[in-house]
Amino acid sequence: MPDTTQLSDQSIPERAVKKAEAFKEPPPPKRVMSIHAHPDDQEFTVAGTLAKWARAGSAIVTVCITSGDAGSNEKTDPDMAKHKLALIREEEQRNACRVLGVQHVEFLHYPDGVLQPTLELRRDLTRVIRKYKPAVVVCGDPTVRFYGNSYMNHPDHRAAADVALDAVFPSAGTRFIFPELIAEGFEPHEVKKIFIHGSEKGETYIDISTVLDIKIAALKEHKSQLGDWDPSKMIREWAKDEGKERGLEAAEAFRVMILKEDEEEKQE
Numbered sequence: 001m002p003d004t005t006q007l008s009d010q011s012i013p014e015r016a017v018k019k020a021e022a023f024k025e026p027p028p029p030k031r032v033m034s035i036h037a038h039p040d041d042q043e044f045t046v047a048g049t050l051a052k053w054a055r056a057g058s059a060i061v062t063v064c065i066t067s068g069d070a071g072s073n074e075k076t077d078p079d080m081a082k083h084k085l086a087l088i089r090e091e092e093q094r095n096a097c098r099v100l101g102v103q104h105v106e107f108l109h110y111p112d113g114v115l116q117p118t119l120e121l122r123r124d125l126t127r128v129i130r131k132y133k134p135a136v137v138v139c140g141d142p143t144v145r146f147y148g149n150s151y152m153n154h155p156d157h158r159a160a161a162d163v164a165l166d167a168v169f170p171s172a173g174t175r176f177i178f179p180e181l182i183a184e185g186f187e188p189h190e191v192k193k194i195f196i197h198g199s200e201k202g203e204t205y206i207d208i209s210t211v212l213d214i215k216i217a218a219l220k221e222h223k224s225q226l227g228d229w230d231p232s233k234m235i236r237e238w239a240k241d242e243g244k245e246r247g248l249e250a251a252e253a254f255r256v257m258i259l260k261e262d263e264e265e266k267q268e
């Protein structure tokens, strides 16, 4: 009879190592693009990861498709002009990005609340992807319609995520899609990975315990939307909840799509 005791003794640590490898936090990408529908979406969802990556040297650009000019019934004065609100919210988004360490913010100026997954939007996102050439794109999950039984995902969030994914693949990397962009000087660019937040299949965890305060500080820059409400408690609870699965004090979870192996990352 083979000595099974010895076999299992060896395979357990090996399996543990493999498991630990699978759970290893991905290294900070060199260039990142974070795409969202509204000012503040980024701060509620992925700001911890961006703050951590920015501090590790990643170059990050935020793309905000609308300027949040629909505001909210609770926090927005009904006499507020939409164009004025857009300016206020763009400024708040810039301030939040400054807190996070994000270098650039691009606004595409689509109207808030009625976003559609159009080819026009796909072309606009393809243009910014080709302009900044990110290795990683961060966006939402267009397939999630319901979160629990009290929050229906905003249609703008679904449209933004849907078009972000379509712009990454196949538009950004394919020369003959949107040839007008080539005429504008934007050569094809292949994104390597997509980090999708808010996904039910999130299996990649970023430990944000050292940057949780920065995430909260960035969110607080959206003063026109928060009013007197302090979001700290809720954000801390969310981060704790996300991290629980991996024994992390605070985390953000992502479904990661690997479209192209990163040669530099493999050599490290």
Ligand SMILES: [Zn+2]
Binding pocket: 037, 038, 040, 041, 154, 157
């Ligand atoms: Zn939103």
